[in-house]
Amino acid sequence: MDGPILEVEGLRVDIPIDGGVLKPVRRVDLAVARGETVAIVGESGCGKSLTALSIMGLLPRNARATSDCIRLNGEDVSKASRRRWRQLRGDRIAMIFQDPMTALDPCYRIGDQMFEILRQHRRVTKGEARARSVELLRKVGVPTPEERLSQYPHQLSGGLRQRVMIAMALLCEPELIIADEPTTALDVTIQAQILRLLRDIQRETQIGLVLITHDLGVVAGVADRIVVMYGGEVVETGTCDDVLGAPLHPYTEGLMRSIPVTGETARGETLGFIPGVVPRQSGELLRCGFLERCPYAREECAAGPVALRDVGAGRSMRCVLPSDDGVRDPDIWTRFESEEAAS
Amino acid sequence: MSAEALIMRGVTRDYPVGTAFGKKQTLRALRGIDLSVRRGQTLGLVGESGCGKSTLAKILLGVEEASSGEVLVEGRPISEYGRLDRAGLIQPVFQDPYSSLNPRMTVEAIIAAPLQVRGVGDGASRRRRTREVAAQVGLPDHLISAYPSQLSGGQRQRVAIARALIGEPKILICDEPTSALDVSVQSQILNLLHRLKRELDLTMILISHNLAVVNHLADEVAVMYLGQIVECGPSEEVFARARHPYSDALLKAVLPPRAGARLPELHGLEAEFPSPLNPPSGCAFHPRCQFADSLCVERAPERKGDDHFYRCHHPLGKAGGEITARPAPETV
Numbered sequence: 206m207d208g209p210i211l212e213v214e215g216l217r218v219d220i221p222i223d224g225g226v227l228k229p230v231r232r233v234d235l236a237v238a239r240g241e242t243v244a245i246v247g248e249s250g251c252g253k254s255l256t257a258l259s260i261m262g263l264l265p266r267n268a269r270a271t272s273d274c275i276r277l278n279g280e281d282v283s284k285a286s287r288r289r290w291r292q293l294r295g296d297r298i299a300m301i302f303q304d305p306m307t308a309l310d311p312c313y314r315i316g317d318q319m320f321e322i323l324r325q326h327r328r329v330t331k332g333e334a335r336a337r338s339v340e341l342l343r344k345v346g347v348p349t350p351e352e353r354l355s356q357y358p359h360q361l362s363g364g365l366r367q368r369v370m371i372a373m374a375l376l377c378e379p380e381l382i383i384a385d386e387p388t389t390a391l392d393v394t395i396q397a398q399i400l401r402l403l404r405d406i407q408r409e410t411q412i413g414l415v416l417i418t419h420d421l422g423v424v425a426g427v428a429d430r431i432v433v434m435y436g437g438e439v440v441e442t443g444t445c446d447d448v449l450g451a452p453l454h455p456y457t458e459g460l461m462r463s464i465p466v467t468g469e470t471a472r473g474e475t476l477g478f479i480p481g482v483v484p485r486q487s488g489e490l491l492r493c494g495f496l497e498r499c500p501y502a503r504e505e506c507a508a509g510p511v512a513l514r515d516v517g518a519g520r521s522m523r524c525v526l527p528s529d530d531g532v533r534d535p536d537i538w539t540r541f542e543s544e545e546a547a548s
Numbered sequence: 549m550s551a552e553a554l555i556m557r558g559v560t561r562d563y564p565v566g567t568a569f570g571k572k573q574t575l576r577a578l579r580g581i582d583l584s585v586r587r588g589q590t591l592g593l594v595g596e597s598g599c600g601k602s603t604l605a606k607i608l609l610g611v612e613e614a615s616s617g618e619v620l621v622e623g624r625p626i627s628e629y630g631r632l633d634r635a636g637l638i639q640p641v642f643q644d645p646y647s648s649l650n651p652r653m654t655v656e657a658i659i660a661a662p663l664q665v666r667g668v669g670d671g672a673s674r675r676r677r678t679r680e681v682a683a684q685v686g687l688p689d690h691l692i693s694a695y696p697s698q699l700s701g702g703q704r705q706r707v708a709i710a711r712a713l714i715g716e717p718k719i720l721i722c723d724e725p726t727s728a729l730d731v732s733v734q735s736q737i738l739n740l741l742h743r744l745k746r747e748l749d750l751t752m753i754l755i756s757h758n759l760a761v762v763n764h765l766a767d768e769v770a771v772m773y774l775g776q777i778v779e780c781g782p783s784e785e786v787f788a789r790a791r792h793p794y795s796d797a798l799l800k801a802v803l804p805p806r807a808g809a810r811l812p813e814l815h816g817l818e819a820e821f822p823s824p825l826n827p828p829s830g831c832a833f834h835p836r837c838q839f840a841d842s843l844c845v846e847r848a849p850e851r852k853g854d855d856h857f858y859r860c861h862h863p864l865g866k867a868g869g870e871i872t873a874r875p876a877p878e879t880v
Binding site for chain 1: 596758804808812
């Protein structure tokens with residue numbers, strides 16, 4: 206099959222609260238091809254984790270997801286029963302969480318947690334489950350895998366725990382893996398190893414990978430395509446090199462300007478930043494969601510909601526600015542700082 | 549008065565650890581730290597978790613005492629200062645502004661607390677000073693009577709910085725001041741720290757695992773590994789020409805958010821970070837070092853160099869040495 210592994214169309218998440226509805230995810234479209242890594246990037250509160258949880262069918266009880274379709278390898282799972290979800294999760298689609306210490310059960314041995322997944326989804330004997338677990342632990346670079354099976358999560362280092370999580374995700378050879386900030390809790394040296402491991406495994410198995418992160422450095426290292434989210438909406442998409450090389454949406458541009466880069470930013474140079482805070486996502490958007498924080502804002506931005514438009518070369522942006530103006534002021538993101546200092 | 553705001557000489561810190569079977573062991577968190585920071589300078593402290601960065605910060609804050617060695621603050625041993633004097637001289641900014649602010653106190657009470665504890669001034673003068681510091685850290689006036697829960701992460705960190713600054717300390721110890729914050733907010737706090745350091749002539753210790761942040765703010769950088777400083781020198785020097793293989797690996801592990809960036813190849817670092825309960829013989833880094841030989845296993849390397857010093861038998865980039873060329877960074 207050559208179609209995409211994952212197709213999401215018009216995904217919305219609503220959370221009813223006192224006196225209204227929060228809308229943390231607003232009509233998100235997403236497609237992931239076989240062997241492709243798509244990074245969903247954004248700050249906390251932009252809706253990236255809820256998008257991932259919706260794809261996994263793991264939303265909290267008080268949240269309601271609606272969508273035109275969520276197709277997993279051709280099968281529409283948006284209306285799947287809970288029974289069907291239990292079959293899919295861990296088998297066709299797996300998730301790697303940010304903090305392996307809380308994602309692994311501290312009361313069970315590593316081995317038992319791995320066997321459980323296999324016995325849930327496959328007709329295997331205990332011996333087969335054991336052999337398969339050892340094989341995968343070895344594959345993800347866990348030393349002395351046989352011994353690890355009888356250890357508890359607290360006996361492993363953070364990097365090893367994350368490797369165990371990856372091995373567990375791979376047990377049933379899923380078609381899609383969703384990794385939610387898989388290296389944020391790890392040291393930089395371990396981070397590079399885990400990312401390399403994820404990438405190597407993905408190349409070998411042609412799994413589709415959705416990587417959720419706020420770290421543009423991680424994205425640059427492993428992603429093929431980037432989906433930038435802000436305020437529950439997709440604001441920019443494109444290939445990794447295109448988006449990082451020349452961001453189109455002011456939000457992406459602002460993020461890039463905020464990060465000091467060794468060898469590029471001079472020591473103590475004023476860094477750019479995005480003024481204001483991520484607004485609370487309630488009610489329908491009646492204008493551009495980024496308007497209050499955007500230094501390029503103009504009158505037409507307030508006229509109505511801005512649509513995500515295709516700008517060619519596989520890129521899209523949700524902004525009224527021309528995609529090829531090339532005359533934007535690079536210092537615009539630092540100007541607020543001097544205003545702040547003056548006040 | 550000497551030019552050094554802070555001097556550490558041979559500082560060690562041991563923790564007794566009991567194991568399940570009652571066997572007593574010693575965890576050597578710091579194994580002989582020599583460090584000095586000149587007044588008005590920023591020292592960046594980097595290293596993986598478990599290397600002793602936070603223990604060092606605790607000793608400087610007086611929360612922990614050194615097991616041996618000397619800590620001089622403004623030329624006087626830290627133990628000679630009373631608790632309140634020390635607090636007036638050195639102040640911390642912690643990583644997580646969600647847990648470091650009391651949720652039941654208003655912003656004003658939080659910021660003024662250090663003055664209140666020390667009994668400085670009367671209510672009116674404290675209020676005046678609180679507003680002054682709040683303005684200095686860019687906290688809007690109307691937030692002064694708010695509670696932490698009403699503030700964003702960046703605003704909270706500004707409150708934490710204002711609280712640290714209100715007593716006019718000489719030294720600020722920032723332990724991962726931006727890692728709990730969103731990217732667009734991080735840069736605001738970095739800008740703020742840089743401005744304050746200039747305006748107030750602060751001496752700063754910046755603890756961070758983010759080397760780009762350290763390079764951005766710090767004049768000097770010290771790389772820690774398993775309770776020791778393995779390399780220390782001016783930031784430009786260390787970032788351009790790291791001599792210790794570990795510093796070099798840490799620098800290479802940074803992923804720049806730029807198009808075309810590739811994952812770094814880290815030779816040897818796959819090995820586990822060793823346990824401080826049972827440190828490796830000789831050079832503590834040898835099990836993870838691609839250049840290690842029998843000398844490294846047997847003998848701990850001496851400190852070499854002055855302004856830019858390192859502890860390594862086979863430093864990188866040494867002309868005429870055994871290893872003259874750095875291995876080319878492999879990319880895939």
